[in-house]
Amino acid sequence: MVRAPLVAIVDDDEGMRDALSDLLLVLDLPCRTFDRAEALLAEYEPGLFDCIITDVRMPGISGLDLLRRLRSFDAPTPVIVITSDTNPKACAQALEDGAHAFLTKPLEDHVLLDHLRSALARDDG
Amino acid sequence: MANAARKYAVAPADDRGSWDFAASAEDYRRLIHHLPVALWQVDTRGASAAFDKLKAEGVTDIATYLDEHPELVELAKDVVLVTAVNRDAIALFRGQSGADLVAPVRYLFAATPDMAKRVMVAHYEGRRNYIEETKIAAFDGTLIDVLFTVTYPERPELYDSSLITMLDIGERLKTQAQLRQLQADFTHAARISTLGELATSIAHEVKQPLAAIVTSAETTLRWLKRDDVTMAKLETLTSRVISNARRASDIVQRIRGMALKHVPERTPVDLNDVVEEALLVVRHDIESRSIALSMRYRDGLPKVIGDRIQLQQVVVNLLVNSVQAIAQGSGSGNGSARRIELRTNVDGDNAVTFTIRDTGPGIAEENLERIFESFFTTKDTGMGMGLAICQSIIVSHGGIIAASNHPDGGARFQVSLPVGR
Numbered sequence: 001m002v003r004a005p006l007v008a009i010v011d012d013d014e015g016m017r018d019a020l021s022d023l024l025l026v027l028d029l030p031c032r033t034f035d036r037a038e039a040l041l042a043e044y045e046p047g048l049f050d051c052i053i054t055d056v057r058m059p060g061i062s063g064l065d066l067l068r069r070l071r072s073f074d075a076p077t078p079v080i081v082i083t084s085d086t087n088p089k090a091c092a093q094a095l096e097d098g099a100h101a102f103l104t105k106p107l108e109d110h111v112l113l114d115h116l117r118s119a120l121a122r123d124d125g
Numbered sequence: 126m127a128n129a130a131r132k133y134a135v136a137p138a139d140d141r142g143s144w145d146f147a148a149s150a151e152d153y154r155r156l157i158h159h160l161p162v163a164l165w166q167v168d169t170r171g172a173s174a175a176f177d178k179l180k181a182e183g184v185t186d187i188a189t190y191l192d193e194h195p196e197l198v199e200l201a202k203d204v205v206l207v208t209a210v211n212r213d214a215i216a217l218f219r220g221q222s223g224a225d226l227v228a229p230v231r232y233l234f235a236a237t238p239d240m241a242k243r244v245m246v247a248h249y250e251g252r253r254n255y256i257e258e259t260k261i262a263a264f265d266g267t268l269i270d271v272l273f274t275v276t277y278p279e280r281p282e283l284y285d286s287s288l289i290t291m292l293d294i295g296e297r298l299k300t301q302a303q304l305r306q307l308q309a310d311f312t313h314a315a316r317i318s319t320l321g322e323l324a325t326s327i328a329h330e331v332k333q334p335l336a337a338i339v340t341s342a343e344t345t346l347r348w349l350k351r352d353d354v355t356m357a358k359l360e361t362l363t364s365r366v367i368s369n370a371r372r373a374s375d376i377v378q379r380i381r382g383m384a385l386k387h388v389p390e391r392t393p394v395d396l397n398d399v400v401e402e403a404l405l406v407v408r409h410d411i412e413s414r415s416i417a418l419s420m421r422y423r424d425g426l427p428k429v430i431g432d433r434i435q436l437q438q439v440v441v442n443l444l445v446n447s448v449q450a451i452a453q454g455s456g457s458g459n460g461s462a463r464r465i466e467l468r469t470n471v472d473g474d475n476a477v478t479f480t481i482r483d484t485g486p487g488i489a490e491e492n493l494e495r496i497f498e499s500f501f502t503t504k505d506t507g508m509g510m511g512l513a514i515c516q517s518i519i520v521s522h523g524g525i526i527a528a529s530n531h532p533d534g535g536a537r538f539q540v541s542l543p544v545g546r
Contacts, residue, residue, distance in 0.1 A: 013337070015333065015334050015337035015368070016337045018341075018365060019336075019337040019340035019341045022365070023340050023343065023344045025344075026347040027347070057412040057413050058412065059412060059417070062412070084328075084336060085329065105332055105336035106332070107339070107340055109340065109347070
């Protein structure tokens with residue numbers, strides 16, 4: 001049975017969360033949104049999501065912490081990290097910790113789409 | 126002995142002791158004339174008939190009565206007479222001689238016509254004194270700030286002679302104003318410096334809605350290329366663009382408000398709003414350092430009277446202070462707890478409080494006394510002005526700021542501000 005890929009969006013900013021879920025909708029990608037990392041982790045199961053898009057700076061568990069936690073028990077699910085912080089160290093850290101991509105806000109939709117495609121393709125493969 | 130006899134001879138026949146009259150009338154005249162304060166002797170008998178009538182009618186709320194009958198105040202200004210003045214009074218009013226000032230009292234109230242009413246109210250109520258900081262208009266039109274006092278006759282029903290004194294307080298007020306200006310300038314400079322240090326945090330706050338706008342607009346373009354696009358969809362997306370643009374504009378406006386130089390205001394302020402606005406500039410700095418922030422707002426906090434921007438500055442400074450303390454204290458055996466707790470509350474009926482507690486290393490006992498001093502710092506960077514400014518702002522608001530160590534570790538600062546009435 002082929003099911004549509006499901007994407008999780010984790011961002012504490014409501015405006016950004018809504019904007020991203022609208023974008024995924026027009027890309028025909030179903031998604032679920034979470035306002036913080038803890039909310040995602042509370043109902044997380046490996047394989048539930050096909051890709052996770054997370055902001056870095058959030059109250060509580062940060063995006064980079066979330067990435068490390070997920071890597072520790074769910075290696076394969078690709079994580080795309082997005083941030084408005086252009087600090088290259090954070091980028092290097094994210095990639096070292098196994099992020100699929102590190103993108104800065106404002107996002108370019110086609111760049112996000114490319115990364116989503118490759119992330120989901122990897123998952124399908 | 127002839128001299129002594131003369132002195133007694135001029136003493137009016139009344140029941141006062143002879144001590145008051147040990148000097149001659151001439152001595153008194155000279156003393157009063159040269160007294161370094163402007164002095165008026167006023168005969169209020171002209172108003173006595175009207176006052177007695179009101180008392181006979183049982184009028185007690187004279188202030189309201191005079192509000193309703195302003196003509197009575199106007200009458201008094203013409204029938205109450207100055208009978209004598211001294212040298213300083215002539216000089217203060219830029220007069221030529223005493224004759225210029227020996228006239229109905231109207232000219233005393235030229236700059237503040239309402240004060241005449243207040244002077245009458247105090248007299249009617251049988252008070253001994255009336256004091257007010259006010260302005261007078263000298264004969265050449267100069268407005269002068271004075272401390273105006275009236276001493277009423279010991280037996281008010283006699284209405285005979287009241288004494289008015291005025292002290293030129295222009296210089297004092299000017300010095301006070303300059304001091305306030307210097308403080309405001311300095312506070313503003315410190316605020317700009319803090320905002321500069323928080324530029325990254327502020328930029329993040331502004332970029333967030335801008336990023337949402339870009340994504341919503343790109344999403345709109347993608348829908349426009351699709352056959353199944355609906356008006357409802359486009360409307361939703363456009364609304365999102367508008368609300369995020371407004372949000373960005375609002376953030377810029379608020380930060381601009383913090384950066385602008387302004388005359389400190391005294392308006393009713395909700396301390397909860399002040400904390401929220403302060404977080405606007407510091408929140409991302411806190412999050413980027415993996416510090417957990419917890420807030421407990423007391424609902425329905427009574428308002429305080431103060432300058433919103435300066436109070437924000439206090440909260441920002443205390444937050445920055447806590448962030449730096451935690452950053453500095455990391456690895457000092459405090460475990461992994463990196464936390465700032467904010468709390469607003471009421472303290473009895475007359476005060477509201479703002480408390481901030483951090484999990485930094487706390488304040489060394491020997492420094493607790495000095496922590497609010499200017500240039501006192503235990504940090505490698507920084508001038509040591511943040512807490513000094515907090516104190517100066519809070520004190521100027523009639524409040525108190527106190528530092529202590531929490532029993533479970535970390536520093537605790539509590540600000541208490543009087544409730545506005």
